[in-house]
Amino acid sequence: MKWPVRPKQKRLAIFLLLFIAIQLLPSPPRNHTEARQSFSMLSPRFMTDTVAALLQSACNDCHSNNSRYPWYTAVQPVAWYTARHITKGKEALNFDELLRYSTKKQISKLESIAEQLNDGRMPLKSYTLIHRDARLSGEQTALIMRWADSLRTILDTLE
Numbered sequence: 001m002k003w004p005v006r007p008k009q010k011r012l013a014i015f016l017l018l019f020i021a022i023q024l025l026p027s028p029p030r031n032h033t034e035a036r037q038s039f040s041m042l043s044p045r046f047m048t049d050t051v052a053a054l055l056q057s058a059c060n061d062c063h064s065n066n067s068r069y070p071w072y073t074a075v076q077p078v079a080w081y082t083a084r085h086i087t088k089g090k091e092a093l094n095f096d097e098l099l100r101y102s103t104k105k106q107i108s109k110l111e112s113i114a115e116q117l118n119d120g121r122m123p124l125k126s127y128t129l130i131h132r133d134a135r136l137s138g139e140q141t142a143l144i145m146r147w148a149d150s151l152r153t154i155l156d157t158l159e
């Protein structure tokens with residue numbers, strides 16, 4: 001048997017072999033915590049249920065200690081890509097850790113939330129492409145921005 005017969009088939013065979021090979025590499029650890037999050041801002045003390053639900057569907061996968069993992073995130077290279085976004089996202093902003101920080105830092109993160117939303121930079125486009133429930137309407141974006149602004153104003157008075 002002539003193997004592979006044509007260059008196109010050869011390329012496809014190599015691609016498939018590589019795809020299968022990377023599935024065998026270890027998956028990055030998942031972002032999941034059972035423990036109660038005592039430093040979380042995601043609490044009814046700080047936001048209405050509506051804002052909490054919006055953050056849950058559009059932000060928390062990358063900005064909290066608990067991400068949802070749809071089946072395709074178990075497939076490489078999606079698993080690595082997802083893990084990278086979660087690590088970077090949590091470094092920049094973690095709603096479950098925000099109360100650990102100084103009031104000053106909390107204020108600056110709330111400012112940053114309003115800025116990112118105003119510039120249309122968050123949630124990431126690569127994420128909303130797949131997660132339809134994370135696409136925010138203008139009204140929903142404005143609601144989160146108003147929440148961030150009003151909480152910031154309250155914290156400003158404490159500073």
Ligand code: HEC
Pocket residue numbers: 055058059060061062063084085086088089090092093109112113114116117122123124127
């Ligand atoms: C798919 C992952 C993902 C989602 C979903 C996401 N973000 Fe982000 N976010 C990131 C990453 C990664 C960064 C780090 C900076 C960068 O790479 O752009 C970031 C940065 C930020 C920052 C900057 C923090 C700083 O240091 O000032 C803010 C604020 C932010 N995101 C808010 C949000 C809000 C609000 C939502 C929901 C409406 C959201 N993000 C949804 C991944 C995400």
